[in-house]
Amino acid sequence: MVWKKLFGGGGEKEPSPREIERNRRIDRWLDAMGPEWAEAYMIIGTDPAIDRVFFESLHYKLRDGEIEEARKHLRVCMRFLTDESREKLRNVGQAQRWATFDQMAEAGIVISSNATFPMDALQIAKQPVPDRPDLEFPLYFRGEGHLLTVAPTGAGKGQRLILPVLLDFEGPTVVLDPKGENYEHTAWRRSLYGQVFKWAPGVPDSDCYNPLDRVTGWDEARLLAELLVIPQGKEPFWDEAARDLLTGLIFYVIRTRPEGQRNMRAVCRLLTPSKADFAAMVEDLQGSDDERLKELGNILETQSEALRASISTTLRTQLAIWRSDDVANVTSSTTPGWTVEDILVRDNISVTFAAKTGRAPGWHQRDDGGVTRGSAATVYLVVPPEKMAAMRSVLRVMLGQHLSEAIRVRKMIDAVNAEDDSLPAEYLDWPMMFVFDEMPQLGYMRIIEDAVAITRSYRVRLWLFAQDLAQLEEVYPKWRSLVANCRGQIFFRPNDTRTAEHVAERLGRRKDIWGGEDWVASPQQLMGPEFRDDCVIFQDGLSIRANLYPPYYANEKLKEWVAQKKRELGDTVYRAPRPVLTPEFEPDEDDADLKDDPEYQAELAALQARMRGRKNGSPPIPKAAPEDNGSRPPERPSGSSETPRRPPAPPSFDK
Template sequence: MTTQFNNAIGPQVRGVAAKSSRLIPVLAIGVLLGGLSAATQYFAHTFQYHASLGGHIGLIYPPWMILEWLLKWGEHYPHQFTHAGSVGMMVTAAGLLILLAIKTMSARTVKPNPYLHGSARWAGRKDIEAAGLMPRPSSLFEKLRGKEKRAPAGVYVGAWMDKQGRQHYLRHNGPEHILCYAPTRSGKGVGLIVPTLLSWPESTVITDLKGELWALTAGWRQKHAHNKVLRFEPAASSGSVHWNPLEEIRLGTEHEVGDVQNLATLIVDPDGRGLESHWQKSAQALLVGVILHALYKASGTHPKPSLSDIDALFADPERDITELWMEMHQVSHDSGSNHRIISATARDMMDRPDEEAGSVLSTVKSYLSLYRDPVIRENIGDSHFHIRDLMQHAHPVSLYIVTRPTDKARLRPLLRILLNMIVRLLADRMEFEKGRAKAHYRHRLLMMLDEFPSLGKLEILQESLAYLAGYGIKCYLICQDINQLRSRTGYGPDETVTSNCHIQTAFPPNRVETAEHLSKLTGQTTITKEQVTQGGKHSSRTTQEIQRSLLTVDECLRMPGPVKAVKDGQDVIEEAGDMIVYVAGFPAIYGRQPLYFQDRIFQARAEIPAPSQSDRLN
């Protein structure tokens, strides 16, 4: 007895065996219908297709007519029906013999298994529609009812070319996060970021190097998406909204100590490497006490103290630093009583030896030196908006965080504070109603973070990716390559960013490590290798299943990039390059890079001039 194995592996296990088992019964039914049809046609031919037989179309009768005629005229024409039955039986017997031969040959033939070494393949239209990146075509019933499916909404993750050469945009509107690998000057801005910002109607936070995205998208977002557009450029002497991190401290609540401790940790750990030394830990504890002291001392006044004011407390030339410790220890806080943490911080500094206290103090001053810049001091002296406005304001809010390349490194600590507070304050609570999570926000928030590993390791961002979607926050993270993401100054080899991103997109990489990662994501496939052997007058032909990557590392490195031309001293993209889109649970998509300036709608939106002044909410 031959044992039948189910060789369908992985996702192919569903439905494959069922399809093959239906073939023989279907052919058997066809053979029986063929026998009936032969008997019917022979009987009709005997009577020269007489009109009295009825039920015919031309000279063709339905196969079952022989049975109807047998009931009506069986007693009158027994010989004719016997001859017709013999013809039908012979045709049926011949068909069954052929079917038996096919079944026997099929059982003896060893068929190649297309899934033996892997079942990876490139996605087709149905796969893309199932992944939610393209709308399914409307059925006739939906069209008749006037319920045709609308064009997809959401962020742009790429484009796809069908067999007719037509380009289809790939968009994702779900709550899941997106990670993009895009080397410098690969076209990620014109292909993904700008189209998304020229179509996303809700709130967004954008890291904007050099202010290009503000110039191209802020005009449309303000005039047609009805967003309040905010340009936060800390190193600009004019045109920037103000934002004071200390105004986000929830003073007088159960959160005040946690808020201040998180802020102090970010100040003394500007690269996200953790509090590694005794001096950093001591400086963090000192900052917590001094910030709380300054906030309570200025309680009820406006504006609240800023980080520049905190630095001034440590570097006040008018008094000795020990006077600050005495003030913190003796002045009443918090409804007339000494705040325990403030008093303990002052006592701790007074008990330290002079040399150790001086070292702790100098450590704190070194981390606060950024805020001595008069331009930065002006821009963080008060707040024109609050973080909760991003999702709770009456209108959607677009916050552009603009930094010049020359200021990027020194402004990193301040930008880390802003992004950290956005995550912590907007994802702090969740409400439920009737057994389901209830939206407690007015607007969804898209965090479009370009080259986010360059900001250092934001532990809160990595940890919160697993649950941010439940709070209405969608992250669109962009890095140069896998090395930048997993570097020592980034998120390390054990990063969890990739595992928490539902979609990963990639432009042609420059690094082998990135190409290896992309090749593994596409998976392994099985191909059939045919070999012909010549031996004298005879030749033999053999086939063999072998394994290969759907996209090898070499092929990945040689993916066609955008075609550029130099105009006015700058390289301009003239023709789009290829890209790959990976959606968890679906075949990889070999796509095409979209270009906003080749779309007349996007081009018209980008031409809307950006506002000369940033909006203010407070």
Template sequence: MGKARIATGVFLVTLVTGAMGYTIASAVLTYQDLGFGAEIDFAYIAQNYLAILDRRPEDAQLIHLIIGSFAAAGLMLSLALSGSALTRFGQTHWQSAREMKANGFFGAPGTGFILGKLGTPGSRAKYICSKVFPHALIVAPTGRGKTTGFVIPNLLTWQGSVVTLDVKGECFEATARHRAAQGDKVYRFAPTDWEGKRTHRYNPLLRIFELKDPARQQMELQLLATLFLQSDNDRVQGLLKGGIDLFVAAGLLAFQRKRPTLGEIYRIAASGGNKQKEYFARGHEVDNRAAKLIFTRLASTNNDTLTSYVSLLMTSGLDQWQNPAIDEATAVSDFDFRTIRKKPFSVYLVVQPLMVKPLAPLIRLFFSDLLSAMQEKDPGPDEPWPVMIMLDEFNRLGKMPIVVESIETLRTYRGHLAVVTQTIPALDEIYGENTRRALQGNAGVKLYLTPSDEKTVEELSKAVGKTTKTVVTRSQSIGKNPFEGRSQSTRTEESSLLPEDEARRLPLDEIVMVIDAQMPVRAKRIQYFDDRLFKAIHAAQTGELPFPEPGGGGPQGTLPLSMRAMPMTPPLDGSGGSEADVEAERQAADGQSSGKTDVAPKKTSPVVQAVIAEEQRQMEMDFGGQIADAETVGVNDEAQMRSAVDGLDDMEAMLREGDGEKLVGR
């Protein structure tokens, strides 16, 4: 309690006791003058005080004595009672409705995150909507109703674009028709929809491919790789860096081939039985100087280390693109995150619960690309719409440093981020305690639904804050006289506003909000299917769900860039699989017309034998010298190398066709 409040209390108590003294003095003076049967005139002293003071000094002294005694008694009593307040510890209390209104928590639904309600779901109580704080951290174990009480209500009311990780697909089914009815273009990105194959498509490389500066392309590829390629073993981070170098070089080569897809990067990195020969050939093929050096350096690396690079690159997340469904779903883009603030659209990334962990690299890549695209530039006058990002199952996605970094600045770019995790220890295991605390601090609002593990219970109890409670201790000694030996002492001590035992038993329909620089809030959880507002919005939805067409989001003719981005796997048979044919297809996709290519004509079988001998000689060379020579490769050398690669392709094709014996005979 503050000193001003204590002083005010002392003054009021003294004033009240002084008034009591005035009443007694009025009665004494009336009875003295008129007898006990007279009616007391309480205004007599006030109206005649100066006359009494002048003509009846003895009565004036009596009046002063009575009023002064009562006032002094009140003063001493108030000081005695206020003495315990001077030893108060914490002063935390639950916010009242008046405080919440003053702090901006009663905004209209859709203007901020809807966090809870002051009453039961069926009541007309006010909704708690955060207008001041743009980000929220939700800690909710399984089965606490975070989807029905937080995610779906916000998807039904948010005014702007939304991107959500929809585990099980229930958010799409519950809200997609409403968002489509209010004007949003709705996209369902579900790469593992094995049965219906109803998924829109998304290619994170198109944004980088369209950059004009090759150096920036290289930097963006490296950043993208570090965002979604991760290893659980910290001891292999050095090898992972080598794998990321391979990813960058393969990406630049894929851009040169006009096939900017992760599937193409996977094929470049994984193709070829002899990796040293393969990467040396790719070094001759690529035009980008940085990629050329990377491929040549990799070709000079010993086979064991090179195998480790490739293996770690695959197990860190790139091996997902060996799956044709994921390859196809990420070959083109039906939506562009760079336009997400211009016109509202809704994107649901739908995965099944058991697929969250296997698809974690793709999910990390998806949201990392969203955050990167939003922060490329400040929103302009033609980008008025805010963006709500729902990142569910955050603790199962692996480390996402861009989220921790972006939450500090995302508000400037009209982004509103909700991070949902099950427990505090799950975040500590991935990010460490310091980074987790930074994430909590930048969230502004921390929403807790009945915690289950001890660490989260302890964290919640501490985060709510401390208050002061009065403890009365009574004691009695046993003796002959029952009235002797009794004592009582009173003291104040610090106590948690929400003790751990109470936090552990928090009712399932209640929420606790810890807010930066404010008192905590205790309120009710929303259940959209029982709530008056949300139940009505949900019931008003009509028509079919806005599923995409099976096999993709639409005709590719409307997306020229997507046409160029389609992956092109070389045919298994020998026909039509030459470098010249592939190059011709690439030029046709670009709308280019050329009467010739810089690919050498096919060679005959004797040349294949010469190539094999040349390969053995090259494998014995000092590859360190080749790094220096790679930058000065002449036209003839390059043509010879291409001829060698073509000859090897022919040899492999003939072996597949059962002509291996003929080749050996030659």
């Protein structure tokens, strides 16, 4: 202990009661001096170059409250200190403002090596082990809540954070992939975790998703219209009028068009009708048995032609991208199995099935060397950066619909699981994660603002990325609330004064031993080389300075691990079936998926029936506990058959 170095005694023998009491008095005295003076006192007292007379003189001055004399004494001592101690003295008080190892361990940001690894944990940064600079411990984000990362273009948000997390996190995920590098580097791995969907307009092997397939009523039509219409920042009347008209037209297409013709192209055609077609549509609307469609018909009939033309022009401009061949080809139908309800129901069945059989959920390697894949699907939305602006309307719909349905379905699943007495009280599980890279480029999305505020308990996790706070403020007027509602916030390499000042102000100022105050980290420091490979994390009331992982392209250990796992497990990306299968997409005959497990399928059908019952307001169907008929997937290999073990995850990302 430090007080032994300062005052001697102790040795290896147990201290006497008198020594213990003396040490307690010393600790209380050091605490009373304040962290800055206590730290300076320790630096002087433990420096081998300082004569004991100098130290005792400082001790008496501080004891007698002679602070100015103590400062003068310190200035004299500075010339005799070792270089290391002199540097520490210059930065006295700074360390106390950063979270300690014990504080992070208590908050769960550091995970004990002998603890059951939480399935929802994301490895986001690292820190040196106290007193062991040659070792580092990973920092994790886990539990309920959302993440926000703010860093400029080129800082490595994707390479340092998104890519490693996608390789490791096993839960269902929707990821906006502007460069396509997430799919390129991680689809092989996530194919082990479950079905992979790649939506990439203009790419021959793209999956398809028709947003109108998820519209069953007026409320869904209204949400779709809200996502389609990007606020223009002018008089709100025009945005609202456009949404109202578009809501009615979407609902009209759903109610009147045959299956196969309910898509956005059909909606767009209604905005450019001939006079005869317009008259026929108004007559059809007014004759509808739905009151809202009748109202739309009456509004269109009585609306002035100039006003109607202005609103229609606004909509045609907003929806122009939906008329392009590339977008129409991938939004006029839906790849089988690609709905959030299908994804979450199958994932929940797999997770609860594993919980009842006493093993960890997800993929695992079988005793015969084969692999049983998991049921946590991944959706990649791949759009080149240069097309992001043009594709905003489409991306807003894709992400917004998926998020809205995830909230609804998770709530229903949680209610069904709560009634299942055969489930353990606690079991390993994960949230559904949404990775919104370059989120402000999508424009204002009310559903994101609402989801960040209300979905903490629904096992839906948002990870939002922005270049700087000015960009966020421009799109979200309530940006401060958005930031505050993200439980974890990661800032690194700010290159604008506004963001750097925000971080510096949140870190606050520290008193120094010379009588002044200084930033814990000034805006200039945060923008300079001192923090180039560091990030600042605000989480659970803690301010954390951590080291960033190296970018994927420069992370030789991680790339070596990826190459090894591809050799062991293969790098095939299993995709959903197409109307015409090509050899590279045909399922592998050796793939032992849960789709072939009759007991799993029985539970899946039962859960879907219970959910339909809840949706329709009918009583839930009774559940039957599964019996072990030998058809379950083989147990995950582990040292103990009673202790579920997570599949081998990537080693530390400093690979």
